[in-house]
Amino acid sequence: MNQAEISKLVSQLRVRVNPRLRKLKSAGGPEARLDKLRKTVTALIKHERIELNYPRADESRMYAERLISDAIRYGDCHRETMEMADFWLIEKQLVHKLFKVLAPRFVNYSTAYTRMYTAPSVYPEVVKRAVLELRGNPYPSLVPDMHNNRNLIHNVLLDEAKKAYRTQKYEEIAAKIDAAEKSVSEEARK
Amino acid sequence: MMNNINVILARSMVASFPRVATCSKRLTSSLSSEAVRQNHLFDIEQKKQKESVGRIEKIQIEYEGPTDKATLTMNKHISTPFDCAKHLGERIADQSAVALLNNDTLWHMHKPLPDSCKLQFLHYKIPQPTAVNKIFWRSCSFILGAVANAAFKDTVKVQLHSFPSPNVRSGSFVYDVQLDLADWKPTEKELKVLSIEMIKFCQQSHAIEHMNVSTELALDLFRNNTHKYQQIPDIAAHNNGKITLFRAGHHIDISRGPMVTNTNHLGRVTIANVIKLNTDVPGGPIYRFQGVALPKSIMLNHFAFGLLEERARNLNPARIPGSQESFEEDNSFVAQVTA
Amino acid sequence: MLSTTPRLALSRQLKNFRRFATATTTPAEQPVKDKSDTRKNVLEYRQIYPEFLPDPKIEFRNPIREKLERSDMIARRANVDIPEFYVGSVLAVTSADRHSPGKLHRFVGICIKREGCGLRANFLLRNVIDHQGVEILYDMYDPTIKGIEVLRLEKRLDNELLYLRDALPEYSTFDSNMEIEILPEGAPVPVNEIKVKLKPRPWLDRWERKNLKGVQDLELPQRFYDRAKELETPWEKYDLMKQYMRTVPEEEQVEIFSEVQTHLHRSGAAQKLKRKRTFVKPTKLA
Numbered sequence: 001m002n003q004a005e006i007s008k009l010v011s012q013l014r015v016r017v018n019p020r021l022r023k024l025k026s027a028g029g030p031e032a033r034l035d036k037l038r039k040t041v042t043a044l045i046k047h048e049r050i051e052l053n054y055p056r057a058d059e060s061r062m063y064a065e066r067l068i069s070d071a072i073r074y075g076d077c078h079r080e081t082m083e084m085a086d087f088w089l090i091e092k093q094l095v096h097k098l099f100k101v102l103a104p105r106f107v108n109y110s111t112a113y114t115r116m117y118t119a120p121s122v123y124p125e126v127v128k129r130a131v132l133e134l135r136g137n138p139y140p141s142l143v144p145d146m147h148n149n150r151n152l153i154h155n156v157l158l159d160e161a162k163k164a165y166r167t168q169k170y171e172e173i174a175a176k177i178d179a180a181e182k183s184v185s186e187e188a189r190k
Numbered sequence: 191m192m193n194n195i196n197v198i199l200a201r202s203m204v205a206s207f208p209r210v211a212t213c214s215k216r217l218t219s220s221l222s223s224e225a226v227r228q229n230h231l232f233d234i235e236q237k238k239q240k241e242s243v244g245r246i247e248k249i250q251i252e253y254e255g256p257t258d259k260a261t262l263t264m265n266k267h268i269s270t271p272f273d274c275a276k277h278l279g280e281r282i283a284d285q286s287a288v289a290l291l292n293n294d295t296l297w298h299m300h301k302p303l304p305d306s307c308k309l310q311f312l313h314y315k316i317p318q319p320t321a322v323n324k325i326f327w328r329s330c331s332f333i334l335g336a337v338a339n340a341a342f343k344d345t346v347k348v349q350l351h352s353f354p355s356p357n358v359r360s361g362s363f364v365y366d367v368q369l370d371l372a373d374w375k376p377t378e379k380e381l382k383v384l385s386i387e388m389i390k391f392c393q394q395s396h397a398i399e400h401m402n403v404s405t406e407l408a409l410d411l412f413r414n415n416t417h418k419y420q421q422i423p424d425i426a427a428h429n430n431g432k433i434t435l436f437r438a439g440h441h442i443d444i445s446r447g448p449m450v451t452n453t454n455h456l457g458r459v460t461i462a463n464v465i466k467l468n469t470d471v472p473g474g475p476i477y478r479f480q481g482v483a484l485p486k487s488i489m490l491n492h493f494a495f496g497l498l499e500e501r502a503r504n505l506n507p508a509r510i511p512g513s514q515e516s517f518e519e520d521n522s523f524v525a526q527v528t529a
Numbered sequence: 530m531l532s533t534t535p536r537l538a539l540s541r542q543l544k545n546f547r548r549f550a551t552a553t554t555t556p557a558e559q560p561v562k563d564k565s566d567t568r569k570n571v572l573e574y575r576q577i578y579p580e581f582l583p584d585p586k587i588e589f590r591n592p593i594r595e596k597l598e599r600s601d602m603i604a605r606r607a608n609v610d611i612p613e614f615y616v617g618s619v620l621a622v623t624s625a626d627r628h629s630p631g632k633l634h635r636f637v638g639i640c641i642k643r644e645g646c647g648l649r650a651n652f653l654l655r656n657v658i659d660h661q662g663v664e665i666l667y668d669m670y671d672p673t674i675k676g677i678e679v680l681r682l683e684k685r686l687d688n689e690l691l692y693l694r695d696a697l698p699e700y701s702t703f704d705s706n707m708e709i710e711i712l713p714e715g716a717p718v719p720v721n722e723i724k725v726k727l728k729p730r731p732w733l734d735r736w737e738r739k740n741l742k743g744v745q746d747l748e749l750p751q752r753f754y755d756r757a758k759e760l761e762t763p764w765e766k767y768d769l770m771k772q773y774m775r776t777v778p779e780e781e782q783v784e785i786f787s788e789v790q791t792h793l794h795r796s797g798a799a800q801k802l803k804r805k806r807t808f809v810k811p812t813k814l815a
Contacts, residue, residue: 006575006579010772011778034764066770161501
């Protein structure tokens, strides 16, 4: 293969795509590999946040992104996309969720649809763990919210700086208006 | 005039800053005889206080973390919250700024615990960090004092005066220092060098130690600093005759406390401006050193931090020290509200 | 994006594109198109000019080289008309032969394969001449090519027609004096649904395993089909990432084709003009 395939049009993924796909140690070959990924993708769409081993999380993240981007791109009337959703989502009620809940949620996103964190692993285990979640999920955020908490020291400082800047600007405007009024009244006197 | 009143500075800066011919290197190597004397007294007193504990009694500390709980058996009047934190894990010990006893008392991390209590640790990213911010700001002022004290050439006489109650909203932390320079306006380079000195001092990771001493000892410690010497009786009168001292590295200062655990909690630091104040304090002009800093754990992009630096250049509205007032604003004993 | 089935929408877009391409005679008269229209047209280009898309293999990607190659391709297209054609179209290629200087060589044949991207794009023509199968592999941007004519513009059911090598010779025999067949204006490219009869085994390849659409019943013993069934990989079409890694995403395609669009459009308009002119004065076969 030396030429791009043109039969199908796909949207660009917003996550990093690895140069080659992982085999995930599947005894049953590529079919079993897809089966593994299918379970993970289904779980992700169902629970919206899952914790699992890093390689499988990274791999299934790309597949979940593809599935959602196709659902957004082609909608539920597209036969091939529907077949794809039918294959990837083992629990069939999730097909409805994909097209009716997730696609409208993500349609205006300019970022990736999923988020992945490396999770801590308890000492004797050396396996790298990860948390994979859909954006816009109902759970509390995993990382501290550094932006919305206005009591954090940098936010306090920035808010005050903003206030000070505004006051200064208002004063300048007021001074300008005063000067203009003064000149007008002087002219009137003349 | 300007040639002989420059700030002194770190060896690395001498090449780019040729006017500073000699470098006292106080921060790095030789200490002034005054600092040696003060530290000697401090060490003796510390040793004495440790010995005075006598028979060791055990206390139960109930730790309440955000997710876990633990009960620790510690030594009365010896163990500090920092010791408890070290038992609980390196991460807690590193990130905690201050301890909270029984949900109401803020306790310095290196201050021995007097009794059984409930213990919590506060850091900079908790949902309600106002108290921690204040403590951080106070520590910044304290460290600024250490830097201002050590950063000048031997020819410049430096006497620390005081720092007002910490007010994060004012946009800068402050230390008022008496310098025998008639009319000094720091250049950009000098401010930069001062900032670098402060960063270096913070990076040396000095634990900020705490000690309560008697008025007599405090007077002896600060006998060469006329301002502190005058302030001490007033402070003692409002604090049951005791003076609270803090030490970071070789710098000792009076403050109500508490402070943060370690100087390495400071991340980005800038000394933004030094402004001559219009006061009638005898002995020479008072300069207000102003800076802005953020904890190490809080990252901010350089543009936003630039805005903060810009704002910190304006004169801080905190109360200006004067000779008339009987009660000096002795390092945050006065709860002072500034707009 | 598309509410109806893609094939329908695709053909409609294609029609729009064709109408547009024939309606404009000179680049100066180009009307201002809105953005979404440009995007649609751009996406149609991928069918007509697939060689402008880079090799999707990440190891081989190099944006600067790709850009340089594209500018070289445009420069070559300014000198020679490389028309729109597909696998299954009948072409006549006139080229200079280094062994007979000063003479031109014209070869007529059916395009049985199109491969490669960028300056290395090539196509394979096949014809049967004097009962002897002849195939010539042409580099599309080879400077020795003096002209490419499309005698019959059509598609077949398969993306590669290599099975014509094992088919009866009449399926790949084309008259070297063949007349240009003109399509009605604005019509989509017709798909020739002819089913080819293969010669009995032995073959050059195991065609029963290739899932071919354009061949008649292969008339093999059942064990061949069983083995082919064993070797099938039906899950592969569900491998979304494999699919993704074989294509160039839409955003990149838009970027590439909007870069070369004006040049391609100019040459495309010239092509249509030429085709019209030939239609005015047809020559009769002997």
